[in-house]
Amino acid sequence: MELSGSVVLVTGASSGIGAATARAAADAGAKVVLTARRADRIDALAAELPDALAVQTDVTHEGDLANAVEQALARFGRVDVLVNNAGQGLHEPLERIRLDDLRAVLELNVVAALAAMQAVIPPMRRQGAGAIVNVSSGTTLHRMPGVGGYAASKAALNTLSETARLELADAGIVVSTVYPRITDTEFHDVLRAGELRAGAPRGHSPEQVAGVILDLVRSGEERAVLPAPTA
Numbered sequence: 001m002e003l004s005g006s007v008v009l010v011t012g013a014s015s016g017i018g019a020a021t022a023r024a025a026a027d028a029g030a031k032v033v034l035t036a037r038r039a040d041r042i043d044a045l046a047a048e049l050p051d052a053l054a055v056q057t058d059v060t061h062e063g064d065l066a067n068a069v070e071q072a073l074a075r076f077g078r079v080d081v082l083v084n085n086a087g088q089g090l091h092e093p094l095e096r097i098r099l100d101d102l103r104a105v106l107e108l109n110v111v112a113a114l115a116a117m118q119a120v121i122p123p124m125r126r127q128g129a130g131a132i133v134n135v136s137s138g139t140t141l142h143r144m145p146g147v148g149g150y151a152a153s154k155a156a157l158n159t160l161s162e163t164a165r166l167e168l169a170d171a172g173i174v175v176s177t178v179y180p181r182i183t184d185t186e187f188h189d190v191l192r193a194g195e196l197r198a199g200a201p202r203g204h205s206p207e208q209v210a211g212v213i214l215d216l217v218r219s220g221e222e223r224a225v226l227p228a229p230t231a
Contacts, residue, residue, distance in 0.1 A: 001131045001174070001217050004029030007076045008217075009068065011059050011116055012086030014041035017135060017180065020206035021083050021213050026050060028214065033072045033079070035059070036086070059086045059112040065119040078127055081217055082120045084113045085135045090150040097149045109153035114160055121173065130173040131217045134161040138181040141225065165222060176216040179225040180209045 008025040012018035014036035022032045026049040034042040035057035046054040053075050055068040072079050087109045090101055117132055124130025136158050139151040158177060165175035182203030204226055212224045 001080065001129070001220070003081075003214060003217060005031075006080035007031045007033065007072060007078050008081040008083065009033040009035065009072055009079055009120065010083045010085060011035050011057070013045065014038040017206045017209045017213075018083070018085040019045055020210035021085065022049065022052070024207070024210040024214055025081075025083075026052060030081070031076050033068065033076075035068045059116055060107055062115050062119075065112075065115055069119045069123065073123060079120050079123050080127070080130060082116060082130075082132045083135070083213055084116050084132060086112065086116075087135065087154075089147075090153075091146050092149065093146055094148045102149045102153075105149060105153050106156070109150075110156045110160070113157055117160075117164060117175075121168065121171075124173045125171045128172045130171075131220070132161075132164065132168075132173065132175045133213050133216050134158075134175070134177050135213070136161070136177050136179050138179045138226065138228070141179060142228075162222075174220040176221060177223045178209070178213050178216060179223065180204060180212075181226050181228050 003025060008030045010018050010022045013022050013034040022034055022045060026032050032049055032052040034046055034052055034054045036042050037058050039056040042054040046052040053071060055071050057064040057068045059065060069079060088105055090105045113134060134157055137151065137154040139147045140155045140158055161175055161177040168175055212226060216224050
């Protein structure tokens with residue numbers, strides 16, 4: 001899909017990969033819809049970008065997602081791309097995971113991601129085209145102690161993403177999955193529980209991940225796996 005002139009809705013756009021993706025999409029000529037809970041963050045970002053709409057959104061609330069899509073349609077008339085980025089980490093050994101923490105991470109990383117897809121599919125079907133990129137994690141490909149709960153949530157997202165790609169192909173909607181490794185953002189400062197292990201590499205920049213996401217939109221490839229960071 002060509003990004004110039006397209007309407008790109010980004011969840012979790014208040015920081016990190018989401019904010020970097022919004023900036024990169026705008027630089028490519030897209031109209032950007034910024035969604036996140038932190039209204040001040042996305043309002044400030046929208047003010048920086050040439051044609052952006054900020055909609056305060058808690059993606060775990062279906063009504064908020066419906067409102068974001070409705071506002072996007074009212075402002076721009078269409079939604080071409082969903083970057084399903086909102087999520088949270090959980091870095092605890094399995095024996096110490098509080099079940100309420102796991103439930104919360106599953107609600108955000110899996111259920112809310114599906115709800116976001118469901119919110120954009122109807123307008124994309126009407127358009128006869130669309131692109132969805134789901135942000136997964138390299139932890140689903142390479143097992144690591146201490147992140148089993150988080151990796152399990154993203155593995156579930158992988159299955160949803162791969163299945164959606166098959167189910168929506170006839171509607172002209174292309175679903176892709178990106179697998180970042182450790183990324184140098186505030187993600188690890190706001191984990192649901194636990195902490196990043198001492199001495200872990202700083203990882204990729206959010207701008208690197210954003211570039212890969214937009215390349216997936218352009219190419220329609222099924223997946224992109226970022227290499228393990230070395231420093």
